[in-house]
Amino acid sequence: xxxxxxxxxxxxxxxxxxxxxxxxxxxxxxxxxxxxxxxxxxxxxxxxxxxxxxxxxxxxxxxxxxxxxxxxxxxxxxxxxxxxxxxxxxxxxxxxxxxxxxxxxxxxxxxxxxxxxxxxxxxxxxxxxxxxxxxxxxxxxxxxxxxxxxxxxxxxxxxxxxxxxxxxxxxxxxxxxxxxxxxxxxxxxx
Numbered sequence: 001x002x003x004x005x006x007x008x009x010x011x012x013x014x015x016x017x018x019x020x021x022x023x024x025x026x027x028x029x030x031x032x033x034x035x036x037x038x039x040x041x042x043x044x045x046x047x048x049x050x051x052x053x054x055x056x057x058x059x060x061x062x063x064x065x066x067x068x069x070x071x072x073x074x075x076x077x078x079x080x081x082x083x084x085x086x087x088x089x090x091x092x093x094x095x096x097x098x099x100x101x102x103x104x105x106x107x108x109x110x111x112x113x114x115x116x117x118x119x120x121x122x123x124x125x126x127x128x129x130x131x132x133x134x135x136x137x138x139x140x141x142x143x144x145x146x147x148x149x150x151x152x153x154x155x156x157x158x159x160x161x162x163x164x165x166x167x168x169x170x171x172x173x174x175x176x177x178x179x180x181x182x183x184x185x186x187x188x189x190x
Contacts, residue, residue: 011068013070013072013073014072016063016066016068016070016073017062017063017066017068018059018060018062018063018066018068018069018070018073019059019068019070019072019073019076021055021058021059021062022059022073022076022077022080023076024052024055025052025055025056025059025080025084026052026076026080028048028049028051028052028055029048029049029052029080029083029084029087031044031048032044032045032046032048032049032052032084032087032088033087035048036087036088036091036165037091037094039169042165042166042169045165046162046165046166049084049088049158049162050158050159050162052080052084053084053154053155053158056077056080056081056154057151057155059073059077060077074128074129078114078118078129081114082110082111082114085107085110085157085158085161086107086110086111088161088162088165089103089106089107089110089161090103090107091165092161092164092165092168095164095165095168096164096168117129117140129144130144130145131144
């Protein structure tokens with residue numbers, strides 16, 4: 001009987017539902033990046049990008065609902081958020097060359113501020129970057145504790161950048177009832 005030890009199986013964190021959603025987000029992100037410079041494929045680009053961002057609202061919810069929170073999922077979520085926005089901002093820097101410095105500074109600020117916040121959370125002993133002390137920063141506390149505010153701010157940011165991408169290609173209505181069929185002549189994408 002001693003030679004037959006009971007083996008307890010640990011759940012495979014790589015197959016947690018929220019992480020599977022995260023992998024789908026990464027796939028959609030890279031698909032959007034692949035088509036991002038092809039002005040004929042703008043619908044696929046925006047569809048994949050926005051679907052990846054929309055899935056961001058579901059992975060955390062699924063993790064809490066299914067009891068499948070993990071450090072891998074938290075890191076995957078944060079990295080996918082930063083990388084997807086960075087990829088779109090880089091493309092916008094090409095599409096709007098006069099605004100390149102703005103997009104460059106936005107990318108640096110986005111990455112640096114999130115890294116600093118995560119590092120500060122870690123050293124303060126917080127179990128999550130969303131665990132904020134109200135007395136330390138009421139604005140961040142409200143941002144992370146009110147899911148409506150958090151979702152609205154994140155969605156607004158992503159929709160804004162996606163709209164800039166679409167507007168540069170001039171394939172969306174500028175006013176109701178009008179659509180330009182040609183990309184902007186100043187589009188610098190090949």
